[in-house]
Amino acid sequence: MAGVASPLSLSPAPSARGTSRPPAQTHASSSGKGFDVINAYKKAIEDDKVPHPIAAILALVELIEASTASTVTGLAQELTIGRKTLINTQPSLGVRAGCQLWERFFALSMGGEDFPSYKRTLISQGRSFCAITAPQCREKIADLAVSFLRDDCVILTHSYSRTVIQTILRAHKQHKRIRVYVTEARPGCLGMRTHQILTANGIPCTVVLDSAVAYVMERVDMVLVGSEAVVESGGLVSSVGTYQVALVAKSMQKPFYALAESYKFLRHYPLSQTDLPIPTTTTTSSSTNNNNNNDNENVNFNFRHLYGDIPLEFPTLIPISNNSNLNSFINQLSRPNSLTPQTRSPIVPGTPNNNNEKEKLEMTKEMIIINPIVDFTTPDLIDFIITDLGSPLSPTSVSQYLVAQFSS
Amino acid sequence: MVSESTGESSSTPVQSKQPKQPKAQVQQGQGSKSEKGGEKGKSAKDLKKEKRAAAVAARGISETSTDSSSKTGLPNSNSVDSRQQSYSQQQHSNANSIGSSSIPKRPNHYTEPSALSLSTIQQNLFFSHLPKQIQPDISLALNTGKLHPIIIRLGVLMSSGQLRGANARTMGMMSAFREVIRDYECPDQAVLWKDLPIYLSPMIAWLEGCRPKGVGGGNAIRWLKSEINRLGEQGDRSEAEQKEYLVEAIGLYLRDRIEFADKVIADNAKEKIRNGDTVVTYARSSVVERVLLEAHRDMKASDPESGFKVVVVDSRPLLEGRHSLEALSGAGISCTYILLPLLSSILSQTDLVLLGGSALHSDGSLYSRSGTALVSMLAKEHRVPVVACVETYKFGEKVVLDGVSLNELGSIENLINLPNNHNNSSTTIKKLTKEDLNKNLTPLNLVYDVTPPSLITAVCTEIGFIPPSSVPTVLGKASSVV
Numbered sequence: 001m002a003g004v005a006s007p008l009s010l011s012p013a014p015s016a017r018g019t020s021r022p023p024a025q026t027h028a029s030s031s032g033k034g035f036d037v038i039n040a041y042k043k044a045i046e047d048d049k050v051p052h053p054i055a056a057i058l059a060l061v062e063l064i065e066a067s068t069a070s071t072v073t074g075l076a077q078e079l080t081i082g083r084k085t086l087i088n089t090q091p092s093l094g095v096r097a098g099c100q101l102w103e104r105f106f107a108l109s110m111g112g113e114d115f116p117s118y119k120r121t122l123i124s125q126g127r128s129f130c131a132i133t134a135p136q137c138r139e140k141i142a143d144l145a146v147s148f149l150r151d152d153c154v155i156l157t158h159s160y161s162r163t164v165i166q167t168i169l170r171a172h173k174q175h176k177r178i179r180v181y182v183t184e185a186r187p188g189c190l191g192m193r194t195h196q197i198l199t200a201n202g203i204p205c206t207v208v209l210d211s212a213v214a215y216v217m218e219r220v221d222m223v224l225v226g227s228e229a230v231v232e233s234g235g236l237v238s239s240v241g242t243y244q245v246a247l248v249a250k251s252m253q254k255p256f257y258a259l260a261e262s263y264k265f266l267r268h269y270p271l272s273q274t275d276l277p278i279p280t281t282t283t284t285s286s287s288t289n290n291n292n293n294n295d296n297e298n299v300n301f302n303f304r305h306l307y308g309d310i311p312l313e314f315p316t317l318i319p320i321s322n323n324s325n326l327n328s329f330i331n332q333l334s335r336p337n338s339l340t341p342q343t344r345s346p347i348v349p350g351t352p353n354n355n356n357e358k359e360k361l362e363m364t365k366e367m368i369i370i371n372p373i374v375d376f377t378t379p380d381l382i383d384f385i386i387t388d389l390g391s392p393l394s395p396t397s398v399s400q401y402l403v404a405q406f407s408s
Numbered sequence: 409m410v411s412e413s414t415g416e417s418s419s420t421p422v423q424s425k426q427p428k429q430p431k432a433q434v435q436q437g438q439g440s441k442s443e444k445g446g447e448k449g450k451s452a453k454d455l456k457k458e459k460r461a462a463a464v465a466a467r468g469i470s471e472t473s474t475d476s477s478s479k480t481g482l483p484n485s486n487s488v489d490s491r492q493q494s495y496s497q498q499q500h501s502n503a504n505s506i507g508s509s510s511i512p513k514r515p516n517h518y519t520e521p522s523a524l525s526l527s528t529i530q531q532n533l534f535f536s537h538l539p540k541q542i543q544p545d546i547s548l549a550l551n552t553g554k555l556h557p558i559i560i561r562l563g564v565l566m567s568s569g570q571l572r573g574a575n576a577r578t579m580g581m582m583s584a585f586r587e588v589i590r591d592y593e594c595p596d597q598a599v600l601w602k603d604l605p606i607y608l609s610p611m612i613a614w615l616e617g618c619r620p621k622g623v624g625g626g627n628a629i630r631w632l633k634s635e636i637n638r639l640g641e642q643g644d645r646s647e648a649e650q651k652e653y654l655v656e657a658i659g660l661y662l663r664d665r666i667e668f669a670d671k672v673i674a675d676n677a678k679e680k681i682r683n684g685d686t687v688v689t690y691a692r693s694s695v696v697e698r699v700l701l702e703a704h705r706d707m708k709a710s711d712p713e714s715g716f717k718v719v720v721v722d723s724r725p726l727l728e729g730r731h732s733l734e735a736l737s738g739a740g741i742s743c744t745y746i747l748l749p750l751l752s753s754i755l756s757q758t759d760l761v762l763l764g765g766s767a768l769h770s771d772g773s774l775y776s777r778s779g780t781a782l783v784s785m786l787a788k789e790h791r792v793p794v795v796a797c798v799e800t801y802k803f804g805e806k807v808v809l810d811g812v813s814l815n816e817l818g819s820i821e822n823l824i825n826l827p828n829n830h831n832n833s834s835t836t837i838k839k840l841t842k843e844d845l846n847k848n849l850t851p852l853n854l855v856y857d858v859t860p861p862s863l864i865t866a867v868c869t870e871i872g873f874i875p876p877s878s879v880p881t882v883l884g885k886a887s888s889v890v
Contacts, residue, residue: 233866233875269866269873271680271760271793379875396877403878406871 035066037082038089049162052228053098053263054134056086060102061126064119072110072118079106091278093229093237093374097266102126104405137261140388142167145224145259148386149176153221156181156213156249159239160190161226163259165197168224172203179204181216185241187368210241214248223249223256229266230258230387232402234379234395237266237276240372246381257392258377258385265398267406270376274310278374311372535852540817543567544618552610556588559611563618569819572728574624574766574802575666575694581615582628586658589651600650601640605633620816623767623775623804631661669799669870670695677762677797677868678703683714685759688751688787690721691777692728693764695797697735700762704741715742719758723748723779725822725853748779755790763796763859770883771807772861772876774798778811778854784863793865796876800869803883811857818853 040062044055063082069075083099109122141163149155149171157164157180171178180198184207185191191207198205208216223245227238236242236258249256270276379395386392389401544567549560562584565571571580585608592607594600612629615621621629635657639650673695681687681703689696700718707714718741722729729745737743746754761783767775774780774796784794808814861876874882 232873267872269875271795271865275680396875399875400878400881403871403874403881 035063035082037063037085041086041090041095049135050130051134051162051261051264052090052092052094053101053261054130056090056095056098057102057126057263058130059086060099061123061130064126065123067119070115072115075119076106079103091373093266093268093276093278094264096268096277097229097264100267101263101265134261134263137263137388138163138166141259141261141386142170144388144390144392145257145386146170146174148222148224148257148392149178150221151176152178154179154181154219156183156208156216156220156223156245156254157194158183158191158223158225158242158245159185159188160193161259163261164224164226165194167259168198168203169201172201179206181206181208181220183208183210183213183241183245185239186210187371188239188373190239210244213241213245217248217252217254220249220254223254225256225258227258227260227264227385228374229264229268230260230385230398230402231266231376232269232399232406234382234385234397234399235270236260236377236382236385237270237374238377240375243273243375243377243381246377250381255383256381258382260385260387262387262389265402265405267402273372273376276374276376312370534812535815535817535854538815538817538854539620544614549614554610555614556584556591556611558584558587559614563615566615567618569726573692573694574622575670575799577619577621578624578628578801579662579666581621581625582632582658582662585611585632586655589654589658592651594647599640600647601636604636622802623769623806624799624802627801627804628661628665632658665801666799669801670698672870673797673799673868674699674702676870676872677795678706680760680795681707681716682759683707683711683716685716686719686757687716688719688721688755688758688761688783688792689732690729690748690761690763690780690783691723691726692732693797695799696762696764697732699797700736700741701739704739708740717742717744719744719746719754721746721748721751721779721783725818726777728777748782751783752786752790755786755792758790758792761787761792761794763794765796765798765802766856767802767804768796768798768867768876768879769804769806769808769858770880772864772867772879773808774859774861774864774867774876775804775808775814775856776859778857781811781857781859781863784859788863794863795866795868795873796859796864797868800871800882803879805883808858811854815857816855818855820851820853823853824851 037059041055041059044050044058045052050058060079060082063078064075067075067078069078079102083103087096087099105125106122109118109125113121145163145167149167153176155168155178157168159182168178168180180194180203182191182194182198182205195205195207225236225238225242225245227236227242229237231237238258246256268277379399382395384392385395385398387398393401544563546560546564549555549563550557562571562580565580566577571577588608588611589604592604594603612621632654635654639645639653645653677699681700687700689700703716707716718736720729720733720736720743722733722745724747733743733745744754763774763776763780763784765774765776765780769775774784776796787794806814864876866873867876867879869882871882
């Protein structure tokens, strides 16, 4: 599900986003001709029903509409700039998937007509894809997936996925008795949202702590999750925690099904958890106004760059400087970072304040921020990926489909 | 024994069945047939037979091996069946006549009885079907007049191991054939696209005899033949034009399928090497070397402080990793050099295993320098991702289940004798002599092994990273191209 991992889709106020992301603005202005791809993308994503890839495509279609280029190459150049801006600033991998899809569509449909009519067909086709084809994908998946849900079964789902909810609601309408465990999915706590929607529809739903997944797994009949992107190996990139749910499910031999629309297929082959093309905010301006923002998810990506590319890295600098041996020891342990030490924060992220020890120890905002927002579920843990391409696919056949698509 | 087997191999039923027989037997039948031709003077029928045999030789892949293995019986072993021994004796008696009188379409690599013991000792029950590396007989090849000198030279380079590595061999072979086509002159009554394959086939067979060309080379030859055939469809063009077309096409093939492919693979794979990583490589692979060198160059260009380490894993008897080590450390990459036994201790501290390969079969199994399977197995055990860098021209349509059915036998001189350990007085390892070998000892040096797809995390090709399970998809797409 597009909305799963990124907390962006949660926050309703676009103005808050605007202030919290100064780098985005600067990027957008460089995309040329005054058109702001980022804003278009954000406007598109405001609609709760629009997933990230589709929002990205919509933004690119709008870019074409606004474009003043008079040749195909000119248009292609503008598109490339717009695409890069989106990919480099937006944290969701779905954006990358959407951009790749549009790029391929653009390349394939090139030639033939004269430029104005070509542009018109591009725009109309892009719009119709976003307005008609994309919602159909989700319907189709729900149709396919609902047959997997038996009467009187217990489902474990992770975080919030529109496709999963739609599937469960459809099964409910078919008078299948279904009970759902949903994980809380910290730090976004999107699981609460799933809980809200399901209970409102009269489906028994219990929220499970992320740390209680293994405890509850023995009562579960199947695991159903959404995804942010499906990668070339057949694995999933989705909201953090999915990997551990999959691991627990595998070890308890519970079926693990993933739901993914075909526009979420991403051309990337991760070798490890850290090998994901998630952009780090490239600007060096450490925006201090983030603290004012009470919505901690929104702060997320602006803080990330302080701590390097990789989530949960050990800090290279330690405030307790009386022990230099320890310092160098930590240095050896942690992966040397491409960021030069100057750009790093001189303070350690999230060392708790020791002044008031009576207070309950909690993760600080900084501690949360250095955590990953998505993880990569390896294909060997997934039983089926249910897509709109037809009958449920094994991860192997998904990767075969992807290779066939992209190698052409 | 002799008379018995001669009767068997030259009896008419065997010959009449020839086309349906397995290739190896065709060869044997042919061998005896050509002898007879040499004795009686060649009839038209014999000539025809020989031509067909040459065609078979060009098409076939494995018969040379069987042929050569059967030619040289084990002097000491009783397990070799009588037919083989007698066959070898026949060959001995006819050695002179083959060179001069009849025209052997296939080269006969002839090993003197004295040289037999070392190179043929590996022919025991399980491995006798495998081709082995033997010294080709150059004078014999020159005398036939059917082989272009550049091809003979190439064959010698290949068999001596001076030209090693699937890419180097394929490039050498294809550029040699480019020269051959340049020098080729079509006979008056013949048509180029029909005559050229016949002209080339003894050369292909000679190269095959020197060293099996492998999947990549086989794909290249198949492509070349289809290109020649396409000339026939295209109709009237002058001979010079047709030759020019072929020469150009070979150049394009080498450029697109090997050189550019390597470049793209390097571009793809270097993304996976990050600052501070430790990368493991095994033996030597031109692609992997390129990946590492380019990754190093790029990393240094972006940040002089950054860098990664390389662990070059090597193993006896070839010790190819030393060449790799030279190139990598020469470029300023900090390297560690270990032999295979130490790998398990090192692996837990590494981030990535990069492997090259000779072929990737359609089930996704990697056919590569022996020891590769061991490296990947250990890497899997330590949860280190294994990336195989293979160009798509090396994708084979076969399915290979083990390393025994399809392999090569390497020379065992290096295997049984340590290269420079003689002075080391502390070790009391006795130097093995031929007398030792003539007893119940079978040293075995298989050149390749097969890494099952489950041990490979990803395959890096010029079309991007793919899982090993997607090889058939790529093959299906590429079959129109290859």
